[in-house]
Amino acid sequence: MAESTVPTATAEPKTTACAGGACGTERFISPAVDIFEGAKGLNLVADVPGLDKESIADSVENDLLTIKGAARQGIERDYLHREFQPVGYFRQFKLGNRIDRAGINAEYKSGVLHLTLPFAEAAKPRQIAVKVA
Amino acid sequence: MLRIFAPRQDFAAFRREIDRSLESFLRPAGARGDFLPARNPREYPLVNVAEDADNVYIEALAPGLDAEKLQITVLRNQVTIAGEKVPASTDFKAESYHRSERAAGRFTRTFQLPSETDEAKVAAEYRNGVLTITLPKSEGAKPRQIAVNVA
Numbered sequence: 115m116a117e118s119t120v121p122t123a124t125a126e127p128k129t130t131a132c133a134g135g136a137c138g139t140e141r142f143i144s145p146a147v148d149i150f151e152g153a154k155g156l157n158l159v160a161d162v163p164g165l166d167k168e169s170i171a172d173s174v175e176n177d178l179l180t181i182k183g184a185a186r187q188g189i190e191r192d193y194l195h196r197e198f199q200p201v202g203y204f205r206q207f208k209l210g211n212r213i214d215r216a217g218i219n220a221e222y223k224s225g226v227l228h229l230t231l232p233f234a235e236a237a238k239p240r241q242i243a244v245k246v247a
Numbered sequence: 248m249l250r251i252f253a254p255r256q257d258f259a260a261f262r263r264e265i266d267r268s269l270e271s272f273l274r275p276a277g278a279r280g281d282f283l284p285a286r287n288p289r290e291y292p293l294v295n296v297a298e299d300a301d302n303v304y305i306e307a308l309a310p311g312l313d314a315e316k317l318q319i320t321v322l323r324n325q326v327t328i329a330g331e332k333v334p335a336s337t338d339f340k341a342e343s344y345h346r347s348e349r350a351a352g353r354f355t356r357t358f359q360l361p362s363e364t365d366e367a368k369v370a371a372e373y374r375n376g377v378l379t380i381t382l383p384k385s386e387g388a389k390p391r392q393i394a395v396n397v398a
Contacts, residue, residue, distance in 0.1 A: 146348035146349045146350075147346055147348055147349065148334075148335045148344065148346060148347050148348060148349045149344070149345040149346040150335070150336065150339045150343050150344045150345065150347075151339075151343045151344075151345060152338075152339065152343065156345070157335070157336065157339075159335040159336075159349060160349075161310040161311065161349050161376070162310070162376070163308045163309065163310035163375065163376030163377055164308065164375055164376060164377045165375060165376075166375060167375075191297035191298075191299070191304060192297055192298055192299060193295055193296065193297045193298075194296045194297060194298050194303075194361065195263075195294070195295065195296040196295050196296075197290070197293040197294055197295060197308075198293045198294075198295060198308050224310065224311060224312065224314070224373065224374075224375065224376050225309070225310030225311060225375050225376010225377065226310050226311040226335075226376065228335070
């Protein structure tokens with residue numbers, strides 16, 4: 115599964131993300147992911163702490179898997195020390211032909227997004243009877 | 248908020264800034280923390296510390312923890328967060344990994360707070376991978392209003 119980031123043209127300009135998440139009105143960072151392969155398919159685990167379940171919008175379009183989460187609305191406080199900002203997450207991967215698009219499943223628990231990408235049923239060889247004229 | 252020049256705090260903050268930037272400079276490439284928080288080997292979890300009149304708040308960015316196994320210890324003005332981030336799966340061999348960016352393992356981090364806390368009233372909440380600790384300031388650390396008597 116190769117990583118690829120493409121500019122996307124979406125209807126809402128506010129959520130448009132482009133390469134690296136540098137442009138657009140919202141800020142995005144690339145979440146750390148683990149991708150490992152089992153017999154049944156691929157597992158993709160991404161660290162996206164601070165997101166609400168509702169703000170995650172993952173999609174598959176033109177062989178492109180997009181992991182995207184809108185920035186959470188943090189309570190503005192009087193900070194003494196700051197190491198992170200409430201930012202959104204954005205990352206894209208190119209899916210191979212082996213992945214069954216319809217069977218992709220996502221689970222979110224305590225800041226970790228777990229996607230299961232099952233392999234499609236292997237195309238079975240078809241017997242072709244040869245007619246003798 | 249009205250900002251008054253406070254030399255001690257400002258210089259301390261300035262020194263921390265220099266320490267942090269030097270650390271990032273000396274750290275090997277690819278281990279920079281801000282971009283991929285989970286990869287930072289030195290400081291985990293990343294925290295924001297905020298303050299209001301009554302409480303100090305610590306927000307820690309720590310995804311994938313078991314809240315019951317988190318250990319938060321408070322002693323006067325010192326807070327320690329310790330826990331373990333479990334790997335995504337232990338059933339898979341190393342060769343089945345296409346990418347392994349999420350660090351896992353035990354961590355501990357200690358903070359010195361600007362004021363003493365009331366240990367008994369400390370509350371912690373873990374939600375969506377963010378740990379929020381609310382530390383009420385002890386009575387002695389709170390500013391006291393003094394009424395002026397007019398003779």
